[in-house]
Amino acid sequence: MTVRLQREDFDIGAEIARMTAGRTDIGAVASFTGICRGSEGVVAMTLEHYPGMAEAEIQRHVEEARSRWPLSGVTVVHRYGRLQPGENIVLVVATSSHREAAFAAAEFLMDYLKVSAPFWKKEERAGGDGWVEARHTDAVAAERWTAEGSTQDGRKPEAAE
Amino acid sequence: MKLVYFAWVRERIGKPEEEIDPPASVRTIGDLVTWLSGRGEEYAYAFENAKVIRAAIDKTHVKSDAAIGGAHEIAFFPPMTGG
Numbered sequence: 001m002t003v004r005l006q007r008e009d010f011d012i013g014a015e016i017a018r019m020t021a022g023r024t025d026i027g028a029v030a031s032f033t034g035i036c037r038g039s040e041g042v043v044a045m046t047l048e049h050y051p052g053m054a055e056a057e058i059q060r061h062v063e064e065a066r067s068r069w070p071l072s073g074v075t076v077v078h079r080y081g082r083l084q085p086g087e088n089i090v091l092v093v094a095t096s097s098h099r100e101a102a103f104a105a106a107e108f109l110m111d112y113l114k115v116s117a118p119f120w121k122k123e124e125r126a127g128g129d130g131w132v133e134a135r136h137t138d139a140v141a142a143e144r145w146t147a148e149g150s151t152q153d154g155r156k157p158e159a160a161e
Numbered sequence: 162m163k164l165v166y167f168a169w170v171r172e173r174i175g176k177p178e179e180e181i182d183p184p185a186s187v188r189t190i191g192d193l194v195t196w197l198s199g200r201g202e203e204y205a206y207a208f209e210n211a212k213v214i215r216a217a218i219d220k221t222h223v224k225s226d227a228a229i230g231g232a233h234e235i236a237f238f239p240p241m242t243g244g
Contacts (some may be wrong), residue, residue, distance in 0.1 A: 117243050
């Protein structure tokens, strides 16, 4: 299990290769990459984080994912600092024997990372800077994994809306 | 105890961290927000919509009724927007 925060870019292929090297038990690799969008005039964004707590929160949810699904490995890399449109922001990779666990764990981790890992985005536009507001849909997405919202096999139910 | 601020909470208060020594009557996160809000207009501005402010004690998320006794580091910040 790897959790890393860093300024520099990450290499998705190298991260996956490191997780699968020398192993024959892994049958599925699911990865999610979040990328900085240049929509609505955004020329750059700066990611601020709470050092120490950001790692701890992500690690806590990695442990939660491991208790929910039979995972071979998990890697989460989150960047901070100033990023330009097109640059990578975050990587989540989950490996397992079968695809269901890998897909579900990767989505679970992204949903919780959005609402509980202490990161904040500030966008730079020609007209000035502004903090990104939290989206209600992100809170709803994370809520669906709670005991009341999840199905018995731990998979995420369809959105109510 | 040490207070740390992030994102627009930090910008509105005008500093990233400070040491404080609140009176004994300040027992919870909610009490602390009320007490800080009375320290100056920059604090009142940062905490004007107190229900959106998130808090952490020693790097763990807490709610506004959490007791602050024994805390080393308390953080205040807006809802998170990472990922």
